[in-house]
Amino acid sequence: MAKIHPSSSSSLCSPLISSKREVFTIWMKSLVLNGYGCTVYDSQGLVVYRMDNYDCKSSHEVFFMDTAGNTLFKILKKKLGVFGQWRGYRSGDGLKEEEEEKKPWFTARKAFRVLKRSGGSWGITAMVGSGRDDHACFKIDASNDNKGYKIRNFAGELLAEVKRKETASGVVLGEDVLNLIIEPNSDQLLIMGLVVVCGLTSHSM
Template sequence: MTKVHPNVAVVAPEVVEEEKGEAVSLTVWRRSLLFNGKGFTVFDGKGNLVFRVESYAGGSPREVVLMDADGRALLTIRRKKLSFADEWLIYDGDAASPAAPAPKRFTARRHVSLRPTKSLAHLSPARASSSAAGGGGSATAPSGACRYDVEGSYSARCLDVFASAGAGEQRRRVAAVCSKEAAVGPDVFRLVVEPGFEPALAMAVVILLDQMHAS
């Protein structure tokens, strides 16, 4: 049987991000390490624990926290309330922490179309008020921030994440989800992250698609 559980050693996310300038291949297990828990457990190519998501809530929880191997919050994925569309917000760290407000990084929206399409979701940079920087005016997106488009099929575990910096810019693939070579079922799959893209954000996209697929 294919080994899924991690080794004793753990790997810090910053180590995963820079691995000889090559694409990083992670194994995602759609299962929590906690007994009777729900979530995800993510390993590197050596079987070391990298990320985890743990939840006891049934169904599709409104808020999910992506943690590193030591349990530190990296990103929070929160479903937006009272929205006319299916929208989620992605925050740095633990958005529920009372110590300090977590910076908002992205707004994600499920792609809705009456026609068959490969598009599944879109992530746009969170808009920050210019008044927060000392000036007046309307909200603006961070300079140089990318938009991300997700295409494929989550149920088939076949996804591509594309980045584009703006209108007219050629988009590039920054991450992909694909099935494992061994027949281990749909709850174990690969997440391939291209150089320069944040593995934690790639995993946040997986969590988003799982939320959208379950809702």
């Protein structure tokens, strides 16, 4: 399994990639009393990541951390156009804050689409760095029924899927408990960033 507890600034900059499919549980609750955010558990039930939003839901600035409280990345919302743009910035890259914000790790925008059968859906397009090739561009598709969404690259390859968590007996848990399934050889930290953007966009964290 890929390392999920970075211990140095250099590891914070490196993608967390596993050769196996990984399954995480996302609880859309903060561990901080009266806070907002989410808590991420691995397949063994251990807390591996957390996002705390001390202000309000869908804040314009949030921080994603490991269990020790080290910030792995932050996400800022910028007012550009009707829906704005989310920008992710990795920590530990040695950049000063003003320089960091000039070079986002990824950018993401929300887009709406109308479907004949389901009545509607929403999606997100994201680009890493310059976004000039398929491996740096991503699409997130979700329906309005909040049953989950899938993350793909622009070549159509499935990278991750988020859906309601079920017990071994098939009982579907509450809307605030989700399964995150990440396919092999995917950048887990980037996927986590896109999942956070989805939560902020849908006002669920």
